Amino acid sequence: xxxxxxxxxxxxxxxxxxxxxxxxxxxxxxxxxxxxxxxxxxxxxxxxxxxxxxxxxxxxxxxxxxxxxxxxxxxxxxxxxxxxxxxxxxxxxxxxxxxxxxxxxxxxxxxxxxxxxxxxxxxxxxxxxxxxxxxxxxxxxxxxx
Amino acid sequence: xxxxxxxxxxxxxxxxxxxxxxxxxxxxxxxxxxxxxxxxxxxxxxxxxxxxxxxxxxxxxxxxxxxxxxxxxxxxxxxxxxxxxxxxxxxxxxxxxxxxxxxxxxxxxxxxxxxxxxxxxxxxxxxxxxxxxxxxxxxxxxxxxxxxxxxxxxxxxxxxxxxxxxxxxxxxxxxxxxxxxxxxxxxxxxxxxxxxxxxxxxxxxxxxxxxxxxxxxxxxxxxxxxxxxxxxxxxxxxxxxxxxxxxxxxxxxxxxxxxxxxxxxxxxxxxxxxxxxxxxxxxxxxxxxxxxxxxxxxxxxxxxxxx
Numbered sequence: 001x002x003x004x005x006x007x008x009x010x011x012x013x014x015x016x017x018x019x020x021x022x023x024x025x026x027x028x029x030x031x032x033x034x035x036x037x038x039x040x041x042x043x044x045x046x047x048x049x050x051x052x053x054x055x056x057x058x059x060x061x062x063x064x065x066x067x068x069x070x071x072x073x074x075x076x077x078x079x080x081x082x083x084x085x086x087x088x089x090x091x092x093x094x095x096x097x098x099x100x101x102x103x104x105x106x107x108x109x110x111x112x113x114x115x116x117x118x119x120x121x122x123x124x125x126x127x128x129x130x131x132x133x134x135x136x137x138x139x140x141x142x143x144x145x
Numbered sequence: 146x147x148x149x150x151x152x153x154x155x156x157x158x159x160x161x162x163x164x165x166x167x168x169x170x171x172x173x174x175x176x177x178x179x180x181x182x183x184x185x186x187x188x189x190x191x192x193x194x195x196x197x198x199x200x201x202x203x204x205x206x207x208x209x210x211x212x213x214x215x216x217x218x219x220x221x222x223x224x225x226x227x228x229x230x231x232x233x234x235x236x237x238x239x240x241x242x243x244x245x246x247x248x249x250x251x252x253x254x255x256x257x258x259x260x261x262x263x264x265x266x267x268x269x270x271x272x273x274x275x276x277x278x279x280x281x282x283x284x285x286x287x288x289x290x291x292x293x294x295x296x297x298x299x300x301x302x303x304x305x306x307x308x309x310x311x312x313x314x315x316x317x318x319x320x321x322x323x324x325x326x327x328x329x330x331x332x333x334x335x336x337x338x339x340x341x342x343x344x345x346x347x348x349x350x351x352x353x354x355x356x357x358x359x360x361x362x363x364x365x366x367x368x369x370x371x372x373x374x375x376x377x378x379x380x381x382x383x384x385x386x387x388x389x390x391x392x393x394x395x396x397x398x399x400x401x402x403x404x405x406x407x408x409x410x411x412x413x414x415x416x417x418x419x420x421x422x423x424x425x426x427x428x429x430x431x432x433x434x435x436x437x438x439x440x441x442x443x444x445x446x447x448x449x450x451x452x
Contacts, residue, residue, distance in 0.1 A: 080359055
C-alpha cells in the first residue's frame with residue numbers, strides 16, 4: 001500500500017550524519033591542538049619563571065636591600081608583587097586554556113544537538129507524509145469516482 | 146327411421162337450399178390448428194351432363210319430354226328445353242362453386258383469425274411469464290440486501306474499509322516508530338559537567354616568599370580569589386550548557402507533541418475519509434435500491450398487479 005519513497009529521507013539522514021561526523025572530528029582535533037598548545041604554554045611559562053626568580057631575588061641583594069638580616073619594605077613589596085604577577089600570568093593562561101576548552105565542548109554539544117534536531121525533523125517529516133498519505137489514501141483516489 | 150332429404154324441384158329451390166347449407170356451414174365449429182392453413186379452392190367435379198341426364202332433369206322439372214301422339218313437344222321445343230336444362234344445371238353448378246369458394250374463404254379467414262388469436266394468447270402468456278421472472282429477479286435482489294443489489298459497492302466498502310484500517314494502523318505504527326527514534330536520541334547537553342579550571346599551584350611561590358621571610362597572605366588571597374573565579378566561570382558555563390540542554394529537550398518534546406498531534410489528526414482524517422467514502426458507496430447502493438423499487442413498481446403496473 002505504501003506509496004511513499006523513503007529513500008530521500010534516508011539519503012538526507014546519511015548525508016547529515018556524515019556532515020555531523022566530519023564536524024565533530026574537526027572540533028575534537030581543534031580541541032586537542034588547543035589543549036596541547038595551552039599546556040605547553042603553561043609549561044614554558046613555569047620554566048621561565050623558575051629561571052627568572054633567582055635573578056629577580058639576587059637583584060635586590062645586589063642593591064643591599066635584601067639578604068640575611070636585611071628586610072626592607074621595598075624587597076618585601078617587590079617580592080610579593082613578583083609572586084602575584086607570576087601567579088596572575090599563570091592563572092590567566094590556565095583560564096584561557098580552560099575557556100578555549102569550554103568553547104570546544106560547547107561546539108561539540110551544539111553540533112550534536114543540531115544533528116539530533118535535523119534527524120528528528122527528517123523523521124518527523126517522514127512520519128507526517130506517511131500519516132497524510134495513509135489518512136487520505138491519495139494513491140487510491142483516481143480509482144474512486 | 147331414416148328421414149329422407151327433401152329434394153328441391155326448382156331453380157329457386159336449389160338456391161334456397163344452397164343458402165341454407167351455406168348458413169349451416171358458417172355455424173360449423175372451427176377447429177383451431179397451430180399451423181397455418183392453406184386454403185384450396187373447391188370447385189366440385191363438373192362434367193358436361195349427358196342427354197339422358199338432361200332428359201331426366203327435364204322430367205323432374207315437369208317438362209314434357211315425350212314425343213307423344215298429341216304432337217306436342219316437337220324437336221324445337223325439346224331442344225329448347227334441353228338448352229334451358231343445361232343452362233339451369235350450369236347456373237346451379239356455378240352457384241355451388243361460388244358458394245363453396247365463399248365458404249372456403251370464410252373458413253380460411255376464420256382459421257387465420259383463430260391462429261392469430263392463438264399466437265397473441267401465446268405471446269401474452271410468454272410475456273407474462275417473462276415479466277414474472279423479471280419481477281421475481283428484482284425482488285430477489287432487493288431481498289438479498291446491499292450484497293445483492295450493490296455487490297460492487299459492497300465489495301468496495303469491504304476492501305476500502307480494510308485498507309483504511311490498515312492505513313490507520315500504519316499511522317499508529319509510524320508514530321510509535323518516531324517516538325521510539327526520538328526517545329533514543331540522547332540530549333547532548335545532558336550529563337555535561339563543566340571542569341573548573343585548575344588553580345595554579347602556588348607552593349613554589351609561597352616557598353620563595355617564606356624563604357625570603359615575606360608574608361604569603363596576599364598570594365593566598367589571590368589564589369583563593371582565582372579559585373573562586375574559576376569555579377564561578379565553570380558554574381556559568383555549566384548553567385549555559387544546562388540551559389541549552391533544556392532548550393534542546395524542549396524542542397524535542399515540542400516536536401514529539403506536534404507529531405503526536407499530526408498523527409491524531411491524520412487518524413481522525415482517515416476515519417472521516419472512510420466514513421465519507423462509506424457514505425458515498427451506501428448512497429450509490431441506495432440509488433440502486435431506489436431504481437430497483439421503481440422498476441419493480443413499473444413491472445407490477447404492467448403486470449396488472451397494481452392499480
